[in-house]
Structure formats: C-alpha cells, structure tokens
Amino acid sequence: MQLTDDEIREILIKQKKRKRRQQRMRRRITLLFIVILIIGAAVTVLVMHSRGNGVGILPAKGVIFIDPGHGGSDPGSASDGRNEKDDNLVFAIAVKKALARQGFRVIMSRTGDEDVERARRGELANESGAQLMVSFHRNKSNGKGQGVEVFIPSDSSRESQLLGMSVFDALISCGFKERSIRTGTLESEKEDYEELAAAEMPCCLVEVGFIDNKDDNKLFDDNLRTNAKAVATAINDTFTELYAPEEAEKAEESAEQ
Numbered sequence: 001m002q003l004t005d006d007e008i009r010e011i012l013i014k015q016k017k018r019k020r021r022q023q024r025m026r027r028r029i030t031l032l033f034i035v036i037l038i039i040g041a042a043v044t045v046l047v048m049h050s051r052g053n054g055v056g057i058l059p060a061k062g063v064i065f066i067d068p069g070h071g072g073s074d075p076g077s078a079s080d081g082r083n084e085k086d087d088n089l090v091f092a093i094a095v096k097k098a099l100a101r102q103g104f105r106v107i108m109s110r111t112g113d114e115d116v117e118r119a120r121r122g123e124l125a126n127e128s129g130a131q132l133m134v135s136f137h138r139n140k141s142n143g144k145g146q147g148v149e150v151f152i153p154s155d156s157s158r159e160s161q162l163l164g165m166s167v168f169d170a171l172i173s174c175g176f177k178e179r180s181i182r183t184g185t186l187e188s189e190k191e192d193y194e195e196l197a198a199a200e201m202p203c204c205l206v207e208v209g210f211i212d213n214k215d216d217n218k219l220f221d222d223n224l225r226t227n228a229k230a231v232a233t234a235i236n237d238t239f240t241e242l243y244a245p246e247e248a249e250k251a252e253e254s255a256e257q
C-alpha cells in the first residue's frame with residue numbers, strides 16, 4: 001500500500017498527540033505521588049509530635065520528669081486491696097499523656113511495676129535534662145485524713161513553691177479538699193524526701209488525696225483524666241512562667257483584651 005503525503009502527516013500528528021498524552025499522564029502520576037509523600041510526611045510529624053515522644057521533627061516545648069511513687073516490692077500505702085504504687089502509676093501515665101498533648105517531652109522514673117530507689121529518681125530526673133519534676137503519691141491516715149498535700153524541698157526555692165502551689169490549686173479546683181503545702185517531709189521540715197533532695201530542678205511531691213478515704217478515691221477514679229489534665233496545665237503554666245516569661249506575658253495580655 002502506498003501512503004500519500006497527507007496520510008503520512010496525519011499519522012505523524014496522531015503519534016505526537018499520543019506521546020503528549022502519555023507524557024501528561026506520567027506527569028500527573030508523578031505529581032500525585034509527590035502529594036501523597038508530602039501528606040504522609042506531614043501526618044507522621046504530627047502524630048509523633050502529639051505523642052510527645054521526642055522522636056518527632058518538631059522540637060518539644062520542654063522536658064518534664066514525672067515520678068510515680070513506690071513500685072515493685074514497695075507497694076506504698078494500701079487500703080481495701082488498693083495499692084498506692086498502682087494508683088500513682090495510673091495517675092502519672094494520665095499526666096504524662098496530657099503533658100505530651102501540650103507539647104512536652106515527658107520522662108518517667110518507672111513505666112511499670114518496678115523498684116526504683118528514691119534518690120535514684122532524682123538522679124534520673126537530672127540525667128534526663130528535665131526542667132521540672134513532680135512525684136505523685138497518695139496519702140493514708142486510717143480513715144481520718146482527706147484532701148491534697150504537697151511537699152516542696154526545704155530550701156523553699158521560689159520555683160519549687162510556684163510549682164507546688166500551682167499543682168495544689170489545680171487539684172483543689174478538681175474538687176479535692178485543701179490540706180496543706182509544706183516544706184520538708186511529714187516528720188521534719190528541714191529534711192527532704194530523697195528524690196526531691198537529689199533533684200536539681202524545681203520539684204515537688206504531691207499526695208493526690210487519701211487512699212483510705214472514699215470521697216478522695218471516688219474523685220481520683222471518676223475524674224482521672226480531668227484531674228490529670230488540670231495538673232498538666234498547672235505544670236505547663238509553671239514552665240511558661242519560669243522558662244518562657246515573655247510567652248506568659250503575651251498570654252496574659254491577650255486574656256485581658
């Protein structure tokens with residue numbers, strides 16, 4: 001068969017068009033692939049940041065050390081089959097999650113039912129580079145006591161006082177009764193609990209209600225997440241006040257407007 005010049009031209013034009021279509025399709029696929037990659041990377045960054053595990057690309061706001069009291073062979077106080085070490089861990093994990101959501105990297109002295117020496121907890125806080133440390137405990141007084149008690153180191157640094165008072169106020173606003181904010185230990189105003197003595201950053205030890213008081217246990221169990229969030233916000237506010245005062249001022253100004 002003999003092709004005319006016109007027919008040859010037509011064929012060539014068709015071929016060119018087909019090639020262009022294929023190129024367009026390839027470009028579209030490449031673009032779609034790039035978009036998917038970007039979205040995937042963004043989601044990964046957001047997830048890692050929201051988990052606050054420090055692996056994310058976004059930097060953490062700061063480092064907070066959370067210490068669930070007792071653990072392992074040391075159950076702490078006990079009442080009606082309820083062990084303080086378990087309550088402390090449950091509460092600490094809830095606070096950790098709330099802090100992570102607020103952008104902090106959170107390090108814990110223990111994440112399971114483990115033995116950790118009291119002084120070692122303070123040392124771990126120092127090693128973690130934490131800027132604040134809070135120890136969680138629960139009180140006991142054979143059914144006679146109720147409410148929140150906070151211990152701060154006997155040097156009564158302004159920073160530890162601020163931290164202790166903020167956490168105390170947060171728990172009172174959650175419905176716990178006011179008991180006391182005190183320096184030192186239960187036995188002595190001049191001696192410190194070993195973990196607080198060893199810690200080099202502002203710190204406090206909080207007794208989140210009494211383990212042998214029904215009302216305190218009800219508040220503790222029923223409002224776990226709300227209580228933890230309030231405590232995390234108190235820690236966040238203290239952090240901002242101590243380490244980012246310009247931000248604290250800005251927040252105050254915008255609240256006034």
Ligand SMILES: [Zn+2]
Nearest residue numbers: 069076137138
């Ligand atoms: Zn305790």
